[in-house]
Amino acid sequence: MDTARLLPLVVAVPLLGAAFLVAVGSRLPRAAASLVSCVFAVAGSLLAITVLRRVTGAAAYSVEWVAGWRPGQDGHGVGIVLVADPLGAGLAATASLLVVAVLVYSWRYFEAPQRHQTGAFPALILLFQAALCGFTLTGDLFNAFVFFELMGAVAYALTGFRVEEPRPVHGALAFGVVNSLGGYCLLLGITLLYARTGELGLAQIGRQLDGGGPTALVLAAFVLVSTGLLVKAAAVPFHLWLPDAHAVAPTPVCLLLSGIMVELGVYGVTRVYWTVFAGPGGVPQQSFTDALLVVGVLTALLGAVMCWQQRHLKRLLAFSTVAHVGLFLIGVAVPGPEGTAGSALYVLGHAGVKAALFACTGILLDRYASVDEHELHGRAREFKVFSAVFLLAGLALAGAPPFGPGLGKATAEAAAAVTAPWTPVVFVLVSAVTGGAALRAGLRVCLGMGHPPADTERARSGEGETSGGGEEPETQGRLVRLPLPMLAVPATLLAGALAVGVVPAVARAAGHGAALMTDRGAYLAAVLDGVDAPPVVFRSPSWTGSGLGLGVLSAALAVSLAVLAVRRSPDAPPSRPIARLRRFQSGHIGDYVAWTMAGVALLALLTAPGILG
Known part of the structure; x- marks a missing residue:
């Protein structure tokens, strides 16, 4: 066929x-x-x-x-x-x-x-x-909105699947309100583009915009469309819904939310820019690069800091996703296909690693009725295979070779360094902190390293919203023995993440796809004129000496941070600046809406000088 x-x-x-x-x-x-x-x-x-x-x-x-x-x-x-x-x-x-x-x-x-x-x-x-x-x-912008909203509506229902409990309903409500607001921004941006071009197809809009120069209307459309997609990607400051949703959603749902849904927001921004706005009548490349670099760095750094502060394992992994979305955005912000190829590989490897970590967290929840890193101290020592998968996934999250996230990180950071020489520092630090947080949890839970918490009763009852203690298993009663499918799935996902880093065909496909993604003329010709894309010259991502070295460095930093952290008392209170930072994750929907509007203003300020100046 x-x-x-x-x-x-x-x-x-x-x-x-x-x-x-x-x-x-x-x-x-x-x-x-x-x-x-x-x-x-x-x-x-x-x-x-x-x-x-x-x-x-x-x-x-x-x-x-x-x-x-x-x-x-x-x-x-x-x-x-x-x-x-x-x-x-x-x-x-x-x-x-x-x-x-x-x-x-x-x-x-x-x-x-x-x-x-x-x-x-x-x-x-x-x-x-x-x-x-x-x-x-x-290939149609309005149908992208339709699928965007269908994805959101289903995700709301899945997040609040335990509708008889108040916390899932609250998390789903915050999820629904913020993402619906993003959907309205996306729809308004589509309306402006339709008013300007009379078209809804990505290729048709792009060709129509080529007939004029950049205007304030095009700027507004770009900001609104990007806002809708970045809300779904959980980029800062649109990210606040994600940790709340992950904390209450069933664990299998978290595999999809962090494993693929937020990454599609990054894909959407990239696809819409290169097909619609990259021409002479759209948004200059420098404006796009500057905007995504700023948003990406803010997202990566804030996500990493908040990830390190969590003891609730689902929240820890959710903030890790936020941090890595920032690194994906830095990659796609880079002019040319190399950064996009790196982000594509990073997304594929991250999908397997993050889904494996969430699957392991679900096993802990159903076995011990807790996702509190402190309360679970030493509990998983009885499961050797489980412990090995969790710790290896933590190393992979830190960018350790030869896993897929490491190859994606190496490719993206090398491409970004050409435009912004300081970006490899961000890649290494963020990978080390997020991977170190996962390894810290693994060392405590799987190996029993460090000091056990002094007050486990307070962990179970006093801070249930943030600690993860006293949770209800998602299976019917606690697991006595680990079912084979629940253990085989994270192991298989981790093996898939390894394949991304070592199978040359995967890297070649990513390089080919990135070259096509950034070749706007080939896309317009293929869709509107039925002309086959000419062969493109591209560089297949591969391991380099610097990429291996930075990957080993980030993994070594992650292990060092984890070992140092488990030696500290788990009951030590957070510092005052961190406590203030955590207040932004208030749980109040009005606060989240306000930060979403602030994000719209930030995107406009970052993009406007290149169009109107």
């Missing part, structure tokens, strides 16, 4: 699976509903992988105008177009495989009969897969 004909199926198959489970799930036993969801998820994954293999081979782009609604001779049209290139198809395949991992991991979750008889959870997961794949493959 022609590759283009497969694109609608990548989205439609999980949608059909979700519809089937909604229709007949109440009549199926739990095991049957789980099996059906896995079958549809695997089918969608195979389709996405097939598309990926074909677009990384002879064809650079695969374009499908749904139902044959192509633009007329004047270039105008109302049809919906799906476009696959190596980066978009790669993210669709990654999202689909991660959904399969989540469904396998959650086989033992939510065993209350009323939940499994409805098939609600697996149906929502399949709907989430469809939204993720649709967002990566669409």
Whole structure:
């Protein structure tokens, strides 16, 4: 079958699976509903992988105008177009495989009969897969908004899945309000672009903007569209919803939120800039670079500092995601394809490592009814394989060779150093601090290193919102023995992150995809004119001496920080500046909305001089 004909199926198959489970799930036993969801998820994954293999081979782009609604001779049209290139198809395949991992991991979750008889959870997961794949493959800005909102709506429902408990409802509400505000900004930006060009397709808008110079309207559209996507990416100061949502969402949902959803926000910003705003009538490259560098550095540093301060393991990993989103943004801000290729590899490796760490955290929660680093001191020493996976994942998060995050970090920091020579320092410090926080938790929980907390009773009851003590298991009762799927999934995810760093074909696909992403003319010609993209010259990312050295340095710093931290008393209070910083994570929706508006103003200030000055 022609590759283009497969694109609608990548989205439609999980949608059909979700519809089937909604229709007949109440009549199926739990095991049957789980099996059906896995079958549809695997089918969608195979389709996405097939598309990926074909677009990384002879064809650079695969374009499908749904139902044959192509633009007329004047270039105008109302049809919906799906476009696959190596980066978009790669993210669709990654999202689909991660959904399969989540469904396998959650086989033992939510065993209350009323939940499994409805098939609600697996149906929502399949709907989430469809939204993720649709967002990566669409070539239409309005349909990107539709998939964006579908993704958000499903994520709200999954975050507050335990609707009978107040904390998940509150976390889902904060998630929903802030992300809906981002969606409104995105829709308003699309409206301005439609008013300017009369088009909704990415390629059509880009070509129409080429007919004029930069204007205040284009600036406003760029700021609003970027705001909507950066809210989903949890970039500072739009990030406040993410730790609250992760703290209360079911652990399998966290695998998707941190493993792929926030990364799609970074992908969206990159895709929209290079197809719509990178021309003569859009936003100058220097303005885009300056804006994303500032936002990326703020996000990376603040996320790393807050990650180090957490003892609630889910919050720790959530702030780690925020920090790494900052590093992804620094990579895509760099002119040329090298930084984008590095960020692409970083995203792939991070997806496996972060999902593995969340899966391990879920095991701790269901075995010991706690995700408090201090309360869990020495508890996991009984599980040797689990401990090895957790500690290796912490090292991989720190950028240790030869894991995928290390190769992505090495490639992105080398590219960024050409534009801003100080950026490798940010990469090394942020990787060391976030990896060190995960290793610190692993040393305490898995090896029993350091001093046990003096007041475990206070940890269980007095600070439940921030410490993670006294949680309820997400399975029906505490686990006595670790189910094989729950242990096999994090080990497999970690192996996948290793493959990203050592399999040359993955790096080559990332380099090829980044070269196509930044070649705006080839995208417009392929979508609007049906012209095959000419062969592009690109550099396949690979390990270099400096990349290996900086990776070893960040990993060594992470281990050193972790060892020093476990020697301190776990009951030591935070310093006054850190205590003040933590107050920004207030939990009040009004505060989060105010910071979102401040972020809009920041983006406008960073971008305006290059257009209006």
